[in-house]
Amino acid sequence: MTVQSEFQEREVRVEQPSRYFKFLVARDGAMLGLDDAQGLLLSDEADDRVIWDVDHDGLKHVASNRKISAELKNGNCSLEVAGNVEIFNIEHGPEKLPSEYLAHLKREGWVCLTCILNADIVKSLQRVAGSDAYEHLTMNNDSPKICQDVAVGRAISEPVSLWLIRQYMETRDLHLGHPPGFAVLRPYDGESPVQGWHSDIPYIPSVGGNLVADRKGPIKAVQRNVCVSDFNKENGATAYKLGSHSADNPPPEWNPARNGGPPNARPYSGPEADVVEAPAGSIVLYDARTWHRAGFNHSNRKRAAMLQSFQAADVIPKRDTRPVCKRWQATPAYEQLNLRQQREITELLMNQPDTPT
Template identity: 40%
Template sequence: MGHSEPGLERIVRVDPPKHHFTLLRNPDGDYLGTEDGERLQLFDHVDDKAIWKQLESDTFGHPASGIELHSDPHRDGHLLSHADIKVGADANPSEEAASYMAHHGPALMPSDYLATFQENGWVCLASILSPDIVDELERVSCCGRWSDRAYDRETPVLNQTAAFAQAAVEPVSLWLIRQYLSTEEIRLAHSPGLAVLTPDDGERDVQGWHSDFPYLWGITRNRDNDQRIPVGMSGELSMGVQRNICVSEFTRENGATCFKLGTHVLNSGPPEEWGTGSIYAQRGHRAAHGLPYDGPEADIIEAPAGSIILYDARTWHRAGVNRTDQRRAAILQAMTPSFLMPFGDTSMPYKQFMKGPIIDQLLKRDQTAFAELMVHKVIGPGGMGAITVDKELTGLFQA
């Protein structure tokens, strides 16, 4: 196999964390936490209020307030008590303790990630997905220990494993995106799909430099040569966060995404001389002209499997080149405020998901969270309507 020479990009390495915090979830999947360090509450989201740390096998501490819960193991869960008072399923004091599940949480406090994200325009949540979710995602993408498995092209990927929707509703990254975009109402701009990068052959077409949806600077221009979001008109308000889930470990060798970090503040797309997406979309361009810019001004984020990389969609970047002999998988998700038109139709994949067997495997909270992300709505004088693509009308306007 004719691998090309590795580039000279600067490596930003995110190491595997030595510890993870814990999320405590009731049987519906709501998150246990406290705002004031006195009264326990349930939350539908995870910020510092809902972060716990296992201190001993029978004790969970709450770093934000300092309180501690006592735990009695119970089947797969924990019966909790606070100051010798049992905790019910609604987080209130109860005669009978409810069983809470301890879920894999982030390595850092959500507020620490937010400070980094707001300062730099990107942040990596190292190994935030649990090992069993990562293994399931590797199974459906036929990577890692599942590389001999045959890829299922018949079943929609959302219907192949609950891990896909579970990864999509990972709560710390969702909270960070809501804070960064300054709105509670965020959506998936397209149905999440697997991005499997197969070994490079030294000449195949590759992706050029671009900004992501909704900007798409460097990629698409309409017939008037305008940008989708006008360059130079994008100010403080970001209109998109890209969420890349590293199913496999991301390394320079296996094609980790290549960035020019910090470019979200420039209000413009990548320079043509770096080789933009439009240029590299021309068939055979790579074989004739070589790879897009891969010099020392670019950055590669190396991260362990199960990490989520969030970046402002304006950040210049391009897909990496896989110089190993192994497939490398990721899930790429464009996240936007609900006031933007989506990039693709999420209604059909969601309806298939609703009718399929997987939805019942999700906790109630995760079902709700996934529906919120996938269903785009119009809300106006006539009430609320869920948006879908009308095939008949589409046909009338197709050339």
């Protein structure tokens, strides 16, 4: 039975941008930037310094408004940096400056990087998930997703979201809590048990010996949900209680199945909850304390997401990601990445918690 106040979450909609800034990417993956003294530099960090606008008469550095003359040809350009001539690929970038996203993340505890992944990456992620145009395919669970397609690594190493997570957590030293997985949500049949409201590790009990972290202590993890399909309320976009990172745990009545109700009792889906509706290729970053759950998929199609947990150095990951790293390094999906991407992901998979001395 559906009660009247069910499926009434507030929709928070982000629209498809009409234009995007660009990255200028060197062969090894470093990004061209402009420093405070207006000198060209190469950086692996996607802060405001590496964001460009490109038009018919050249390049404009967005943060400083400075124009650089360069000949643009076939999607690339060559420029002299520190005495060396480098060829840069002009690549899809964010809709906004990284500092704007950071201000939102710090203020609200979440942010959406709308359509930050390009259309080719999105298509390949959909193929891995068996969703959207690849709905007829079944996801292959025999090997880690990162080994199956280079697009998975490209999504993990998306540089603006990595910069934002490190800024928000005030540390460079992060690891992934599990190998990136896909959450493929099938149409809801109205009666099967569904996921309840939760925060993420380490704010909930978990395997491996983590103590449940103090919600008022230093921030220990940020989640990154990649919208592989378009996300909307109808197809089960993730539901959040936005702002709950600074509150206590969800009230028991939001999770009746865990609080004396039948196992298939539906979690709260009234107007106090929010769903973030965003086009495929968007990345939602949120403080791991934020209450959230999968939505109810009322469509007749699968809805796919790629989920990752970025954890501080002292958090014990849910799974040891090092064996997956070794397997991935032997695949073409590793070879096809640039050096920056290979280094970032290797670090995120190989870093392990600090051991007490």
